Amino acid sequence: MITELFADYIAVLIATILGFLLVAGALFGNRILAPRQPTRTKGVTYECGMLPIGRSRTQVHFRYYLFAILFLIFDIEAVFLFPWSVAFVKIGAQAFWEMVVFILILAFGLLYAWKKGVLSWGKET
Amino acid sequence: MMRLDADWYDFRDLGNTVGSLLEQIRDWGAPDWVPYVVSGLIGVLAILLWTILSVLAFIWIERRVVGLMQNRIGPNRVGPNGLLQPVADALKLLFKEPITTRDADRILFWLAPIVVFVPTIVVFAVIPFGERMVLADLNVGVLFLIAVGSLNTIAIFMAGWSSNNKYALIGAMRTIAMLISYELIQVLVLLAAVLFVGSMRLGDIVAWQADYGVWILFLQPLGVLGYIVAGAVEMNRSPTDIAEAESEIVAGYHTEYGGIKFGFFYQAEYLAGFAIAAVIVTLYMGGWTLWGLEEWVPGWLIFLGKLYGVFFIYIWSRGTLPRLRIDQLMAFAWKFLLPLSLVNVMIVGGEKLLWQEAHRHRRRVLFALSYNNFVRTRRCRRAEPDSRGRVPDPELRRSGRTLHNIIGGFHCCHAGPDLRGCRLSAYSVRDSADADRRPWESRDVLASAGPSAGAARGVYAGIRGDRH
Numbered sequence: 347m348i349t350e351l352f353a354d355y356i357a358v359l360i361a362t363i364l365g366f367l368l369v370a371g372a373l374f375g376n377r378i379l380a381p382r383q384p385t386r387t388k389g390v391t392y393e394c395g396m397l398p399i400g401r402s403r404t405q406v407h408f409r410y411y412l413f414a415i416l417f418l419i420f421d422i423e424a425v426f427l428f429p430w431s432v433a434f435v436k437i438g439a440q441a442f443w444e445m446v447v448f449i450l451i452l453a454f455g456l457l458y459a460w461k462k463g464v465l466s467w468g469k470e471t
Numbered sequence: 472m473m474r475l476d477a478d479w480y481d482f483r484d485l486g487n488t489v490g491s492l493l494e495q496i497r498d499w500g501a502p503d504w505v506p507y508v509v510s511g512l513i514g515v516l517a518i519l520l521w522t523i524l525s526v527l528a529f530i531w532i533e534r535r536v537v538g539l540m541q542n543r544i545g546p547n548r549v550g551p552n553g554l555l556q557p558v559a560d561a562l563k564l565l566f567k568e569p570i571t572t573r574d575a576d577r578i579l580f581w582l583a584p585i586v587v588f589v590p591t592i593v594v595f596a597v598i599p600f601g602e603r604m605v606l607a608d609l610n611v612g613v614l615f616l617i618a619v620g621s622l623n624t625i626a627i628f629m630a631g632w633s634s635n636n637k638y639a640l641i642g643a644m645r646t647i648a649m650l651i652s653y654e655l656i657q658v659l660v661l662l663a664a665v666l667f668v669g670s671m672r673l674g675d676i677v678a679w680q681a682d683y684g685v686w687i688l689f690l691q692p693l694g695v696l697g698y699i700v701a702g703a704v705e706m707n708r709s710p711t712d713i714a715e716a717e718s719e720i721v722a723g724y725h726t727e728y729g730g731i732k733f734g735f736f737y738q739a740e741y742l743a744g745f746a747i748a749a750v751i752v753t754l755y756m757g758g759w760t761l762w763g764l765e766e767w768v769p770g771w772l773i774f775l776g777k778l779y780g781v782f783f784i785y786i787w788s789r790g791t792l793p794r795l796r797i798d799q800l801m802a803f804a805w806k807f808l809l810p811l812s813l814v815n816v817m818i819v820g821g822e823k824l825l826w827q828e829a830h831r832h833r834r835r836v837l838f839a840l841s842y843n844n845f846v847r848t849r850r851c852r853r854a855e856p857d858s859r860g861r862v863p864d865p866e867l868r869r870s871g872r873t874l875h876n877i878i879g880g881f882h883c884c885h886a887g888p889d890l891r892g893c894r895l896s897a898y899s900v901r902d903s904a905d906a907d908r909r910p911w912e913s914r915d916v917l918a919s920a921g922p923s924a925g926a927a928r929g930v931y932a933g934i935r936g937d938r939h
Contacts, residue, residue: 354607356504357511358596358615361606364515365592369585369735372565376731380568389573391636392726402574402635406644413801417651420809424658427816428614431666434823442820449813456809465805466798 412464416456423452489513490603514606518595526741529779530557533786540790567730572635575727579633584728584735587626590619591742598749599674601759601770612673613665616750617658620705623743624650630736631724642723645713645797652804653704659812660694660701663819664754667691667826677758683834684762688755689841693815695755697808699784702747704800707740708785710792711800748781749774756781818844 391398427445434441459465492513493506531546531554538545546553571580597612599605609615624647631643664687665671668679680686688695704711713723720726725736752758756777759770795803822840829836 353507354609356507357514357607358593358609360508360511361515361518361593361596362589364512364519365589366585368519368592369588372731372735373569373581373584376565376567376569379566380730382568384570388570391572391574391634392721393637394721398637402637403632403640404637406640410644410648413648413652413805416805417655420655421651421658424655424662427659427662428665428671431662432669432671434666434820435669435827438827439824442824445820446817449817453810453813456805460806465802 409464412459416459416464419455420452423448511606515592515596518606519592522592522595522742522745525745526738527557527561529741529782530560533789536783536786537790540787561734564731564734569730569732570727572727574635576633576635579629580727581732583626583630583633584732584739586629587623587739588735588742590622590626591739591746594619594742594746595749597673598746598753599677599758600774602765604759604771605674608672608674610670610672613661613671613676613754616673617654617661620657620743620746621650621654623705623739624654627724630728634724634727636727638720638722639724639726642720642726645720646707646724649704649711649713649797649800649804652801653701653808656697656804656808656812657701657705659809659816660691660697661750661754663691663694663812663816666816666819667823669823673753673758676754677760680757681760683837685834685837685841686755686757690837690844691755691815691819692845693811694819695751697812697815698747698751698755700803700808702744702751703785703788704804706743706747706785708744708789710788710794712794713797713800744782744785745778748778748785751781752777 391402393399426448430441430445489510493510496506496509534556535545535553546556549555549559571577594616596606597609597615599608627646627650628643631639631646634640664676667687667690668676670676670679676687725733728736752774759765759774761768761773765773822844826833826836826840
């Protein structure tokens with residue numbers, strides 16, 4: 347017995363499956379139709395026409411991780427804000443001021459990161 | 472809202488057709504789940520057909536239009552006016568040898584095009600194309616959009632990491648840094664829209680806009696600007712295509728991809744563009760309604776018209792603007808758009824409270840709020856140096872200019888054929904802090920460009936807010 351609750355998600359599931367089948371079908375068709383003659387040179391990683399030098403999985407700047415952490419903080423904030431936005435009408439002014447405080451605290455965190463130079467990409471601050 | 476009680480063959484309401492088919496199936500005494508699955512299948516197939524046809528059409532349209540903007544012809548050899556060029560490209564990609572490099576992580580390498588493509592189809596499941604023409608009107612529609620729309624971050628990292636290529640890895644890292652930054656803005660901006668309507672169901676948001684006759688575009692212009700910019704970043708297209716900046720990192724995360732796998736990355740980019748345009752249309756521009764016109768014209772035609780119109784903005788910006796650097800983009804996201812969107816959420820919350828209080832004059836209060844918000848959005852220019860040259864913060868100023876370059880950079884196409892070559896100098900005027908000390912680049916270019924220059928100067932002055 348399928349309830350109304352899941353009816354919508356069945357459509358989403360069908361969309362996922364059909365999308366997957368479309369890509370898989372095209373990849374399979376490519377496999378059948380296209381020529382396959384792998385050679386040693388073809389399998390070399392591209393690096394401006396030269397033989398690749400050293401490992402490809404190079405180190406990356408730690409700034410990416412700082413941005414990722416900041417992103418996490420604000421994304422979680424957004425997750426908290428979504429239920430708030432829907433329940434806003436029922437709770438009223440109280441909810442509003444509560445959230446202003448919440449946003450301000452996080453905005454203060456952003457300001458701190460800003461002043462610490464986390465948000466700057468180049469050398470200049 | 473208007474309900475079309477038409478026969479099943481009435482093309483104004485395609486939902487009707489499917490509805491009567493489902494009735495028929497129920498009459499035959501099929502089990503409960505059959506109508507659900509059949510309606511889902513029909514909807515998904517329709518969406519797939521529409522997306523593939525639109526992508527094929529728009530590849531041609533975009534290349535021709537960008538060619539016109541850049542004073543060249545564009546594809547014109549395959550078929551009449553080059554119409555069959557996208558088909559030829561697709562076939563070529565299908566017949567190309569799939570190469571997997573020796574060092575690649577084979578499973579992830581093959582999985583990445585699938586993971587990047589499937590979500591772009593699934594996103595359309597919650598978009599209402601017309602009355603009752605929505606595959607799944609989820610009660611958490613907006614959240615679903617965000618969740619599924621952000622899956623491409625994972626796919627891009629899969630592609631970049633599994634290629635085992637330095638350029639691919641650098642491209643993937645850049646893309647992720649950029650995508651997550653702009654995703655925040657997207658989320659906060661959508662939050663403001665949801666906050667004012669009070670529902671995450673996309674159908675409700677469309678109905679709300681139709682009921683009050685006011686698009687959220689007018690209520691929250693700041694939000695729309697933020698979403699347009701974040702959308703441009705999300706779909707990885709010029710001027711924000713640093714993920715695959717050809718002149719820097721070959722092709723970014725899909726350097727090692729060729730053949731149909733590359734084709735799927737390409738198509739996913741287009742579909743992401745359509746998805747973002749669809750979200751803008753649904754949430755900010757009234758979806759398939761147009762102030763009563765939907766009674767006469769099929770809603771899905773209105774929807775598609777708006778969608779292609781919004782998508783054209785992105786084509787326009789691609790044809791007009793040079794690529795931005797990653798530090799500009801990141802600073803713009805974190806130092807300009809993020810604080811702005813946080814403020815936007817708070818202001819919209821306050822306005823919602825006010826609006827709740829107004830029992831009788833709800834529509835009039837809406838208009839007042841729209842006016843107020845428009846004025847405030849214009850004031851955001853204050854991040855730029857004002858007429859007396861005061862600059863609040865150099866970083867902020869740079870970011871403010873980025874906003875102008877993305878949003879206000881469209882005027883040269885307006886100006887007619889005479890000006891088509893001047894695009895870059897107009898850009899550099901806006902980009903250089905001492906624009907006014909270099910008149911040969913700003914006004915003389917416009918003045919010497921013939922009769923259409925007057926109009927161009929007007930537009931230019933209007934965008935800059937200058938009083939020449």
